[in-house]
Amino acid sequence: MTYLPTQVQGRWYYLYLIQDLYSRKIVGWEIHEADDADHAVSLLKRTALSEGIHAMSDKPVLHGDNGSTLKATTVLAMLHWLGVKPSYSRPRVSDDNAFVESLFKTAKYRPEFPARGFATLEDARLWGCDFVHWYNFEHRHSGIRYVTPAQRHALEDRAILAARHQTYLQARERHPARWSRGTRDWTPIGAVTLNPEREAVVRNHVHAEDIGPLAA
Template sequence: YLPSNVRGLYWYLYMIIDIYSRKIVGWEVHDRECGTLASQLIERAILSEGCLVKPRYLHADNGAPMKSLTLRAKLDEMGIRTSFNRPGVSNDNAYSESLFRTAKYRPNYPAHGFEGLSAAREWMLNFVNWYNNEHRHSAIKFVTPAQRHRNLDPQVLAKRHAIYQQAKAKHPERWAKETRDWTPVSAVTLNPGNPEDNQQGGQKRAA
């Protein structure tokens, strides 16, 4: 929910994040919650990512749009399996919640709400560009989501490792132990303790 500057009036953010790379692969802001709008966004995201015929998983909260018959029919048509938050388990969608928190704590986030739908869309456009292409994400070894999404993180992290090794060789007294670990993050899962989730852990999934 994106607040407007009118009490009780909100704009609705629809967003899809690939949890492997943390990249925002689809987003829109509308003036209502609707399964049709959600299904259209997912279809556009799948087509833009070029994974129409590949099996994918979509994890979501239990909101009405995500459980609508329209969306379920579209997901079945596209061969996408679904999972939902368990009731009362707040961290089942931790990746999305963390992303929303990052958005709301940006310095330019409007403290008194967005002036209108177009203002909310413009702000989100700038945020998504920053988040995907400039933001060094701490959970993926401080590469950008776009770099990891394009599988560039091993190359970026290898260069960092080399720089750290050169610095240690030049000034060994500055390091009591090994240099920072720049090994790329491997598989990503929603709930590592869940056996079913572990079976799917090596695949990119949207949340």
């Protein structure tokens, strides 16, 4: 959740947002006049329905900050009902929710974001609708090899990146003098972790899957 300024000093609107860590896609969002756990519950339920959480054998984990909203009894009850495990940022660890924080910064530095704040709640929601559409379907995200979050979420990124790789190889073949090194790396991004120090854990897990389970 992040604050959106209004044109009234001391008054804010509240953007509730859920981002898929793997694809970077915004899978759920709402904007309200007040910070209330009921809004978070509504967003969780709606997002779970749209993403088909009930049919997943491996349920996702919902990571958020240590705010009271995400720890409210009603929110925890909804997560339990959905089979989703909650996760929270560690105290004084700034990069525990770095992906969403980066997204919020992108949103607030877009030229469409009003420098003097939003006049009405309707204005804020219209801006949110436009931003989410741009971010999901038009924004070529540098962290996922310049495909859109929607393309990666739909598992279309591998075919797109393979086609780009072939285009670069053909360009180098036609004009070899222009290439002093290899072509750009268009290998799809693999596993994504919240914290850099956990990457070794992911690598070991992937390696263990490649060689099969270990027997004691």
